[in-house]
Amino acid sequence: MNASDLSDVYRGYIDCLNRQDWAALGQFVDDDATYNGERIGLSGYRAMLERDFREIPDLRFDIALLVAEPPVIASRLQFDCSPKGTFLGLAVNGKKVAFTENVFYEFRGDKIVQVWSVIDKTAIETQLTQR
Secondary structure (H helix, E strand, O other): OOHHHHHHHHHHHHHHHHHOOHHHHHHOEEEEEEEOOEEOHHHHHHHHHHHHHHHOOOOOOEEEEEEEEOOEEEEEEEEEEOOOOEEOOEEOOOOOEEEEEEEEEEEEOOEEEEEEEEEOHHHHHHHHHOO
């Protein structure tokens, strides 16, 4: 798969997340997927995302930067949302916060097999202390 095709697959994946189309998630995520070194599989990946949307009702994934070098995608995702309670150990409690996530995905064919994610928790902490 070339870089353009892989980018298109990734954009389809992000669209799937934003639509919360969990039935289609298996088109993008491998049954044996790992997340930050832990094998969670498709079912664990889906459960993680469903929990995220329950805890952050206005969650939306926005691609700020996307680099494709098959079989890897590097992406910087932007978020502007209001987690209901505690998020990343921080008492957000419905306040609007903006932050980014830097994430790398390894694909096998057109499915994600590994994800490495780092969320900018410091940006959230800064916003919460400024209010």
